Amino acid sequence: MTIDLQPTTGLKDSIEQRRAARAFRPDPIPEVILEEILHLGLRSPSGYNLQPWRFVILRQQESKDTLKSCAFDQAQIAQAPVVLICCGDRAASSTENIEAVIKLGETHNAMTEQFAGYMRSQIPPFFEHHPSFESLESWTNRHTMLAVAHLMIVARSFGVDSCPMEGFVSAQVKTAFKIPDTVDICCILCLGYADEPLKPFGGRFGIEQVCFGETYGELFRL
């Protein structure tokens, strides 16, 4: 039997209710909900559909305690029932991955010989000269963080809270969790059920402060 799992919260409320949880209750996330969060989170877009994001998923207390010790002892890592080490694989630009993406497209009837040829000829020089990004790490981070944003909003829509975290020592995390040098760690994402009270909402800058019209710095008018 397949269960059609529907979110309990709509998109607007999920975005407005998502908060960075600083403490989690010990309640586990049901497996079907975790699977759905991952499944929908991975619908995130990526350049050429190369999908460089990779996630190390921690559910054992020992693993979470180890990660906490690499992350300035931030308590929520040990408390959250599920913690993701969100990574980006630089090898996503490899011939092997390009071929895997072409094959995936074929299975979805979304790939033509012409586009496959375009990918094979365009992607290697794009990564060699990388006119669109300064470093491969910025490329992996760009994509992985977008998937993380999807995951956080989807999680909230299923009543699951999160905390994205950059406070960790990358080299220590890489060693402890056998993450290769060619893989960048973008952030940690705690998932679970927030222990109240959440810290007060700090607000956001308004449209007029962060959006510009036509050129950077020019007033944007609606």
Ligand SMILES: Cc1cc2nc3c(=O)[nH]c(=O)nc-3n(C[C@H](O)[C@H](O)[C@H](O)COP(=O)(O)O)c2cc1C
């Ligand atoms: C990239 C990134 C890194 C963050 N790192 C940490 C962190 O290491 N520890 C932590 O407690 N919160 C961390 N946060 C959460 C922010 O502090 C939080 O999102 C911000 O204060 C706004 O609060 P809100 O998300 O509840 O609206 C991080 C958030 C982002 C997006």
